[in-house]
Amino acid sequence: MALTIDQLNAATPAEAVALLDGIYEHSPWVAQAALPARPFRSLQHLKHAMSRAVADATPERQMTLIREHPELAGKAMESNTLTAESTNEQSKAGLTNCTPEELARIRELNAAYGEKFGFPFILAVRGPRGLGLGKKEIIATFERRVHHHPSFELGEALRNIHRIAEIRLNDKFGVAPTLGNDVWDWHEALSVHTDPGYAELGQLTVTYLTDAHRACAAQIAQGMRDCGFDSVQIDAVGNVVGRYEAAEPGAKTLLTGSHYDTVRNGGKYDGRLGIFVPMACVRELARQKRRLPFAFEVVGFSEEEGQRYKATFLGSGALIGHFDHAWLDQQDADGITMREAMAHAGLEPKDIPAIQRDPSKYLGFVEVHIEQGPVLNELDLPLGIVTSINGGVRYVGEVFGMASHAGTTPMGRRRDAAAAVAELILFAEKRAAEDGDSVATVGMLQVPNGSINVVPGLAKFSLDVRAPNNPQRDRLAAD
Ligand SMILES: [Zn+2]
Incomplete structure (x- = not known):
């Protein structure tokens, strides 16, 4: 039976600590220190209270917590003395059936890491998606982190401990972040498209109106249709525009969205998160047959990064009438003009002025974006509102x-x-x-x-x- 937040809130302190046993390896003090924050309003609230308890602990106590963790694929695994939670995690990552060479490499890394930092290498081996990292990925991460500065690596160890705790809590409470998992998977599926020359390097690069770029647009458009948008189209500059109409006709529109192009060797989440999160929202609304008092317009902007042509914010700029027609004569590195690229993609520059939006019909614009800085990460917060x-x-x-x-x-x-x-x-x-x-x-x-x-x-x-x-x-x- 999965535990519920109500049960945890109603339990005596001793019972509550027992219910949270094993979330932080051999460290019931974390649960104890988090309990004064009861009643917990949600699982997220509980997670945050526990991570804050660790953050507020003395450095000595944090170090003890880190040292309570077993070495990755280390002696405890070989002698079967891991906790049940650790065994489950290490076996999901395939660490319990390493080849002798892999074990030897991990042993080497464990020794080098232990000597440098004085604590064991801790990695949430079930990974960001919870399905388990591959052995190769684990060893590559290990090789990268052994070079970190000790103070940075201490933070990295604690972040991984919190991620391990989050996964264990999800298991204990029978919670699966299915919406987040879907959004994650959409990013993965979109990241298969990358410009020529970068695929071979395993890098993601999607620049304006290349084949990879147009494949992204088609995939986002299909995704919007699957989510239940009322209309989906690709506009004159290659923006993918989906609309989910309001409960009443004539209502104003809330505009949201972000860009799907990337910088060279860019990340999978920059920009795209701001398209996929509102798509998931529309999917849930459509499933529940709910309409909002305003229309919802999600735009996957075709261009923001100015990588192929020096025309940064071309996609969003066109919506406010800032498309500069002189850009059409610009050439890319291969001498292809923007005009030619647009013709090749079936886009009509003469239609661009018509996509300018009338501000009086809009409530405003909001954008979901990954944090491109360290602040939320350090506060163990999943979300912040930009002021x-x-x-x-x-x-x-x-x-x-x-x-x-x-x-x-x-x-x-x-x-x-x-x-x-x-x-x-x-x-x-x-x-x-x-x-x-x-x-x-x-x-x-x-x-x-x-x-x-x-x-x-x-x-x-x-x-x-x-x-x-x-x-x-x-x-x-x-x-
Ligand atoms: Zn961005």
């Missing part, structure tokens, strides 16, 4: 100094252009940090024709300054 987007200004600059001999120019007599930029970088770092939520980055830094024995006479650099509102950004830039 502002950092607006930026960018500069490229040059500092002119005086090139001189590195051996004979005394420190007090130098005009070192690189040292000047270094001071600017340190100032930008300190000044942005003072705001708390501003950021400043020097991403490019060069000493043209520099050499090891010459004081730099010239340094070139970029500066990117961003803040959540314009006045704050402008003050930062002015300083």
